[in-house]
Amino acid sequence: MHTDYAFINGEVITVGPDDRVFQAAAVRGKEICAVGTTEEVLGLGGPETQVVDLRGNSLLPGFIDSHLHMLLYGTNQLGVDCKNDVGNIEGIKARLAERARTSRAGEWVRGWGYNDQKLAEGRHPSRDDLDEVSKDHPIIAVRTCNHISVVNSKALELLGITRDTPDPEGGQIDRGEDGEPTGVLKETAHMLAFEASRYSTEEMMEALAIADRDFVRLGITSIHEAGGYGPDQMRAMYRVVAEGRVKVRIYAIVCSLNRSEEFVSKMVAAGLVTGVGDERFRVGPAKIFTDGSSSGPTCATREPYTSDPNYSGILYYSQEEIDDILGVAHREGFQITAHAIGDKAVEMVMNC
Structure with missing residues (x-):
């Protein structure tokens, strides 16, 4: 069977164990089926093969963004x-x-x-x-x-x-x-x-499609979606994937910007924990917010801010609450993660 695409005369960066770089790559269907010299790759093609001359440019694997708010990016475009x-x-x-x-x-x-x-x-x-x-x-x-x-x-x-x-x-x-x-x-x-002020499910789906177009254009093919609107967002993401409206693979972190612990508890009760899903849409880790942002500034610090000796940021939970929320999620099969910016919040999560 001939290949569908041949990318030639470039630097094909494989990011393999030995970090080898090749001159060309061939694609059949949805998979890269071969790498090698331009001559070798052209030899796998046929009359229908589309040839792309890289002209010395690099061809990279798709980027995996490990922390990205896809929906919030999209809703910003609507706002x-x-x-x-x-x-x-x-x-x-x-x-x-x-x-x-x-x-x-x-x-x-x-x-x-x-x-x-x-x-x-x-x-x-x-x-x-x-x-x-x-x-x-x-x-x-x-x-x-x-x-x-x-x-x-x-x-x-x-x-x-x-x-x-x-x-x-x-x-x-x-x-x-x-x-x-x-x-x-x-x-x-x-x-x-x-x-x-949340958007409707239909608006969320539109926002996700907008974000997807920008991400794919920039070479992002897989994301860890870091959460936002909780269950409504999870539902919207599942629907756009099921309907084929997005191309990126989504690893959906279980998180809500408001009362994330309730969302995590519901997912635990339903048995929807890390790993459930397929290569297009999969449940990721459970996440809670423990403090604010450094630029606010609202992140929780062990020592007071130099700008205000009476202010050390904002904590969402006590140590006992963090231990309980993340401990239960972990025991039920979730990977766990947390938004923790200030050194006090980081310390509390690490002590969990």
């Missing part, structure tokens, strides 16, 4: 870009306002990627800023770290957050000098808003 070519809060407001004008009444307006440290004002936007965009649409703008967001008054109302609302465990509701929420939500408080 409002508050990162690129936006230098101040007025610019963010203008972009959000443009989306609000074309959105259905009461529909969430979602922005992503702002960085308070790079804005001219040197601060986060506030609920007052976003109220100037709209008081009818709930609005969320997520910081570049994905651990902090700012929402408007309508969103706070939907979330049931008032001046009397206590900080959730593992999170913080920023408040002004008058005690009123500023709209800035950190860690688990942000995760509540993130979940409330």
Whole structure:
């Protein structure tokens, strides 16, 4: 049987045990069936073989990305870009306002990627800023770290957050000098808003297809999907794979940005642990978030931050809770992993 493709006159990097480099490679069906010299590979072809002259360029195996939020990448493309070519809060407001004008009444307006440290004002936007965009649409703008967001008054109302609302465990509701929420939500408080503003399953599937096109174009063929919307995301990923709408292989980490321990428990109860699935879609390790981000900064440190001697970041769980959640998952057959950025959080996970 002749080959379907012949890649010739290049450097074929095999990444094999001996790290050999060949001049050419042949493909039959979905497999690389031979490597060798250009002459050898052309000898395996026939009249229907498509020949690709590499002209001295390298041919690499597909990249495996070991930590990538495929769905969040895709949903960012559906949301409002508050990162690129936006230098101040007025610019963010203008972009959000443009989306609000074309959105259905009461529909969430979602922005992503702002960085308070790079804005001219040197601060986060506030609920007052976003109220100037709209008081009818709930609005969320997520910081570049994905651990902090700012929402408007309508969103706070939907979330049931008032001046009397206590900080959730593992999170913080920023408040002004008058005690009123500023709209800035950190860690688990942000995760509540993130979940409330979630996309529909159909929108998630569209976002995954968008991400897939970009990843394949860049040579990424397999990913460890690091989690986001929990069970809804897992369902959407399975569907796009089953329907043939994505090309990358997905190793799906069991994780939710909000209450990941509940998602892990449900998967354990269903017997859906690491390894279940096939080469296109497989259940990966169980994962929890233990702290925040370094740029927030909200990651948990053993010593206080130099910028604030009374602040050491935010922890989601106690040591006992981490031991219990990850211990049960491990005993039931899961590989385990965790988001742990600060040295305190890393220490707690390593001691699990």
